[in-house]
Amino acid sequence: MRRAAAVVLLLVLAAAAAGWLLTAPDPLTAADLPRHEPDAANGERMFYAGGCTSCHAAPGARGDEKLRLAGGLDLTSPFGTFRVPNISPDPDSGIGGWSDVDFVNAVMRGVSPDGEHYYPSFPYPSYARMRVEDVLDMKAFIDTLPAVRSTVAGHALAFPYSIRRAVGVWKRLNMHPExxxxxxxxxxxxxxxxxxxxxxxxxxxxxxxxxxxxxxxxxxxxxxxxxxxxxxxxxxxxxxxxxxxxxxxxxxxxxxxxxxxxxxxxxxxxxxxxxxxxxxxxxxxxxxxxxxxxxxxxxxxxxxxxxxxxxxxxx
Missing domain, CATH: 1.10.760 (Cytochrome Bc1 Complex; Chain D, domain 2)
Structure with a gap:
């Protein structure tokens, strides 16, 4: 009986370990990035092609105010409410402290600088098809925009969608960079x-x-x-x-x-x-x-x- 219980326990632990590995983020390292001299003009082109202001500008912003990427927009869905973050160059509440590889991992891999999955309300499954050089150029342009101090509340998601680690399974099913x-x-x-x-x-x-x-x-x-x-x-x-x-x-x-x-x-x-x-x-x-x-x-x-x-x- 004890042997059977031990076998069951080992199987459970093996399944848990396999699940943990399968759901792990898959970020790039700095060594994976190409040598590239950022081109902010091309970055501006990619910024507008990517529609960054549509979500990340403060709700109701007009004209040049749309370049203040303070976030705060609520995106409602069957899974709950996703809240769009601040991606201005503010070092505390925005992304001003991000490295190039942090930015590329967020945009192309859906992985935060802390190594957590982003939810795919952020359209990184599409951005995964971008060229890394264009993403680096986009960062160079965003770095020229106003830094806005604005903290956005976290998402409000129902269980089990609130389990962020489970996004790793979703990515394995739905990330198609080709x-x-x-x-x-x-x-x-x-x-x-x-x-x-x-x-x-x-x-x-x-x-x-x-x-x-x-x-x-x-x-x-x-x-x-x-x-x-x-x-x-x-x-x-x-x-x-x-x-x-x-x-x-x-x-x-x-x-x-x-x-x-x-x-x-x-x-x-x-x-x-x-x-x-x-x-x-x-x-x-x-x-x-x-x-x-x-x-x-x-x-x-x-x-x-x-x-x-x-x-x-x-x-």
Whole structure:
């Protein structure tokens, strides 16, 4: 009996140790970073492509105030409320004390300087597709912005989502740093657009449906999704009849620059802030994004398809 109990105990301990290892963060070291002379001008380009002000500016900020990255925005979700942190260069309440490798690990690995997982309300699954040099340039630009002293409260999450270590399992299931779409023979413009959309632009974080654990359904890439803010839906932006098949590349680029759509309507909701950021990119980047969106596989609207499937199955 004692031998059996000892075997069970050993199995339990082995399973616990294996689980601890499987959920461990996987940060880079300083030695893993390339030699790179930071380019703050390119960093500004990446900053706006990444939409940093959309979440990290104080709620309601306008104009230059949006460059005061004090955080404080509440992001509601089925898992609880995520609170966006201060990423200004303030050394105490912001990220002014972070090293280059701290910043790269946060953005590309979702790991804090203390070695803890960040929750994927921070879109690092997309940022993981960025080039390290672009991330270092982004830090160089953020370092030029105003330091703001502002402490943000922690997240308010229900159990078991409050177990931060469990994010390690989520990452193993959902971190895919390779390109989402295989585009054989794509030219430089489409390749640039793919980088911007799949990486810093993190368009799939909203425009792609998610599974029960919040992982992106990459088989329905950019096919639309329920609105994470809780009302309405996020549109399909693939070149399908349910999406933007009737939009030309010029239509897409113009909409990203001005906010006006081909049907003479304008963007609304969270897309207003996204468009404001996109308008600050060079015209060639908006054209590249448009070229990529017309090159991805056309897919039927994911929200409509799911609703139809549920109705047919009695759900």
């Amino acid at each position: 390109p989402v779409v295989a585009l054989a023979g794509a030219g430089p413009e489409v390749a640039r657009g793919q980088y911007l959309v799949e990486g810093p632009g993190h368009c799939g974080e909203c425009h792609t449906p998610r599974d029960a654990l919040g992982g992106a359904r990459l088989d329905q890439w950019l096919a639309g999704a329920p609105n994470p803010e809780g009302r309405g839906t996020i549109p399909n932006i693939t070149p399908h009849a349910d999406g933007i098949a009737r939009w030309s590349t010029g239509d897409i680029a113009y909409s990203l620059e001005t906010g006006f759509k081909p049907d003479f309507d304008s963007f609304g909701g969270s897309m207003v802030a996204v468009q404001d950021n996109m308008a600050r990119l060079p015209a060639e980047d908006r054209a590249a994004i448009a070229a990529y969106l017309k090159a991805v596989p056309p897919l039927p609207d994911a929200v409509t398809s799911q609703a139809r499937t549920g109705a047919e199955s009695g759900g």
